[in-house]
Amino acid sequence: MFIQRKAISRTVVSAIILIIIVAAAAAAYYALTLPRGTSGTTSVQTSGGATGLLPTYVPSSKSIDTLAIDEWVWPIDDLNQLYALSELPWPNWLTYTVYQPLVSVNETAEYQQGTIQYLPGLATSWTVSSDGKTYTFNLRQNVQFSNGDPFNAYQVWGQMYGFYYLSGNSSTWLESYNFFDMSTARFGPSTIALMQQSGLINPNSRLMSIMTDSTWPIYVTGPYQIVFNLRSPFVWFPGAFVVFDGLIFDVQWLLQNGGFGTPTSFNSYFNQHPIPGTGPYAVTQVVQNSYVKFSQNQKYWGKSLSAAEIAAQPIWDPGHAANVIVYYKPNNIARVTDLQNKVVHISAVEPSEWPVITANPSFSFVEQPPWAGEVSLLGLNGHVYPTNITAVRQAIVHAINYTDVYAKAYQGLMTPYVGPEYPAWRDFYNLGGVSEYKYDLNLAKQLLTQNHIDTSKFPSLTFNVQAGCESCTNVAEVIQSDLSSINMTVDIHVISTAQYYSPFGNYQTNLQNAQQIGQLAFVNSGFGWSPATLTPADYWVTFVNNASIWGNWPAYSHPTVQKCVNAFTSTSDVSAIQSLCTAAQKQIFDDAPYAWIGLFKLWLPPGGSLVWDHNTVKGFLVDPVWNGQNTGPVFNTVTFG
Template identity: 25%
Template sequence: MKKRILSATMTSLLAIAMLLAGCSQTTQAPPTEPAKTEQPAQTPAPAPEPAKEGPKQLIVGRGGDSVGLDPIRETDGESFKVTENIYDTLVGYEEESTKVVPSLAEKWEVSPDGLTYTFTLRKGVKFHDGTDFNAEAVKWNFERWMDKSNPFHNQDGYYYYNDMFGGYKGDANHVIKSVEAVDPGTVKFTLNYPLAPFIQNLGMSPFAIASPTAVQAAGADGFTEKPVGTGPFKFKEWKRNDTITLEKNPDYWNAGYPKVDTLVFKAIPENTARLTALINGEIDLMDGLNPDDAEDVKANSELQLILRPSMNIGYIGFNVEKEPFNNQKVREAISHAINKPEIIEAFFAGLGQPAVNPMPPTLWGHNDSIKDREFNLDKAKQLLAEAGFPNGFKTQFWAMPVPRPYMPDGVKIAEAIQQDLKKIGVETEIVTMEWATYLEKTRIGEQTMFMLGWTGDNGDPDNFLATLLDKNNIDGNNNTRWANEEASQLMMKAKQASTQSEREQLYKQVQEIIFKDVPMVPLAHSTPALAARANVVDYKPHPKGSESLEKVDIK
């Protein structure tokens, strides 16, 4: 093919003409209609695809690491924060109350005599290892918990099971007579005696159903680091005292959840450091906010302040088996020497109230007629003299090493109490240690005077009074080791009573006995403050102190 070649002159003239045409805006004539030529059909350009969201990760900052991830073995909130996202219980609670709702059990029936409970189980549910959840799995879990001779029963004991179900198989007060797998979708519990809070207890975090296959493979001790449940997230990795990482369970029975792909629990012991990490975007959600920081969080447009409904007690306890705290007058003297209002003002910033009883006033059965002892140093000195300690004494004072909802800063609060006690001649050495060690040593009674607390698990008075102070729970959660026969008998009657009004009157009597004998000094009921990034949505803190995060999303 021949190429057409323009002379240099012609090319220059054409360029000038084109330039003049481009520069002329007001004098040029309207352009003539160009000649139409046939164009080949054009395929429309495809519409751009919407941008796909990448994997979502939610990082939760907290004050301490979990003790373990086999929920039946644990008693601490840091463990349950994680296990509630790995496991499910037979029944659960409403998102913001302790009203019982279905979970792994879709429905249940109770016999008129209160001795038989029959549960219809949810169909098609799988454990994270792919094995079936069914009635045999439920039976296997309960037999593991209640029978000390079971090869997968941890020989240190399951303290919550002991506390809530009257000991173990063969014990005089053990509640559960038998568990029967009627068919794969039906399980029946037969009780030795009626237990008023039986259903309420089953929703508690420790009674989550684990994969029997996984427990058998890992062993009773190994399973605590290799947890397998039916919950919204699967266990991935645990870096001790740093992070626990969970991954989304794509086969979760509650369709559409969870909303995030990865859930990370990060331990940042110091409250202020945790808040700094939140402000810097290193974490998305945190608990243990210093009450003094609440207003700053509210003023920050990139953050949101969240308040957890109050259902807790922070207290100073006495090991009543050790001198001088085996003397009631010594314990009463200490109670007069602790300035509760001043401590709450200094450390709770308006998000707490002085406590009188071991259970919060938000629970039914609270004895409002009991009036607290006044802060009175002279009265405290008088009682010490009557007890045989006119010049006071020296003792250890165990202080919590991690912030808890009911105790924002254990060591600083202990230092404030230390100064009060010094004024009546009681010299205290503050002792603290790693959290898991602290819990274990207070459980077995190594402490003298100590600091602890409790967040209710199920909204029932039994979960405070019996759990913390029943003589049958010594070596469990009764860290005061107080063994009052009258109080324990009243608590047993209350467990078996058929009406709430009858139970309420019995629990009020128990609180009067506790107040008179002073195994502990109830310090405060707090309204725990949390904070989150502004883009965290659908987080609803539960009164019991921990919750599943399956519905939480990030915008």
């Protein structure tokens, strides 16, 4: 994505073993098999208390007027940036329920069986050329946006190039991937003016001549077909359209209401007037910093689906609540109280209040399956003294008592992790076969002694913590105590969200702001991290890429590692990629640019895990791709008893 994120990337991926390249419309999905976990829904039962469940769709014919949900942060914050689909911070309540993706997944198979299938979304099928560089997407017909505007390839074309324009014509406007040669794309204010003049429902001949120009990397061949020409093969390209970059909105409406704006001046109209989508709900009321109301989309194309079709792909369910209200409640105790008093049906609960939840037998919570989990990590800034010394970073990663961090900050709800790859992508996870960093105080001291390092002469290490995040502060305090055992002092600074994220951006920005970031760049201490696409390259491209547009907070770079990163988007030879990443994995372990804190055992994004009263709420799905930022259910799948 092209806009500097104020928050952490949004999507937690699941695992891959087999990639099936789609060659015909009849085979319009990829089947990706993950390590098998326990089937069924109930996975954890606390002693006499709450039940942990994998997200499960439970068909029901019962409907209610209003589904009420408590959330910890304002759900609509960055609509004025237009790229609202991915810049809406936690949670992305608009995802899937208001805006739908070009490519979907079989979320039931993922949650229950550890299998990902790329399935049709607003694209009914796609094909790939023999050289792996050209993808052709066939789009769903007879679909309308909630305001009645038709969905078509012209709308998708306008959205894709609109993103490119708002990026400042960045070659990596689609996440951190340099997918396209944009040198032939002459998209700018004059093209936008032509789009506004012509419209995208029945474009005039002048606009059509541009849209169908096959020298451009993205072009249309008709009202329901769009083509993407890549500069090099990328086996997992459809994964770029499962989440935020594939979520489609009504560009025609946007053009009629002020347009895209410019790369430096976004259209503020969308702050209170979200753009129409194709999903089962539409935003009908926005009360700033209080609540957002959603109502069923009467023009939703999925209303014609049969019960069998919805059971096969529940994400298309028209919904069982006429209205949904998401309340902004930053106080964790207030959210728990609302849940206990049945003011809301579902609430986000942080770890500090977890004992209250687990003691109540009426409550259920979302549990992570064994192949998933959100990443928590500590970046060690290699451009600021003394963490610019490799032996110092190595000592730090072994001086941290990870078990203590889990117990004191996360109620024990974490498990060890080796980065940068996500463990569910088992064909790419820990290819070097290294161990996770283990707490070993003697080894930490030995590393310092062998390298003649006197830590008593070090300046205090800066550890910035985001205000309002209890677990973040708890993590910082544990690490502060641990590092004192090797005579390192840590200054914890609790600062506002704006201050916290202001130094971070792309690799070059992080490099330039190294002093401001400080030695301990613990960006994801409280929430975990998740990418915004669904490919095994995501974690490499974000964490250890010297061309990242977001992430790589310690600005880490090494030639051996970069070869692995680059290989993902330069070859279709998966074995060659694995070979390069094996060497990269070992290099990263030795360089210690991160302390890989662990994976959350629970669904624990910002604001905490989702909790509900299972006497009322019978089932729902969270974001279909384990989106780490979406703390809420895909609420059209919430069913009632």
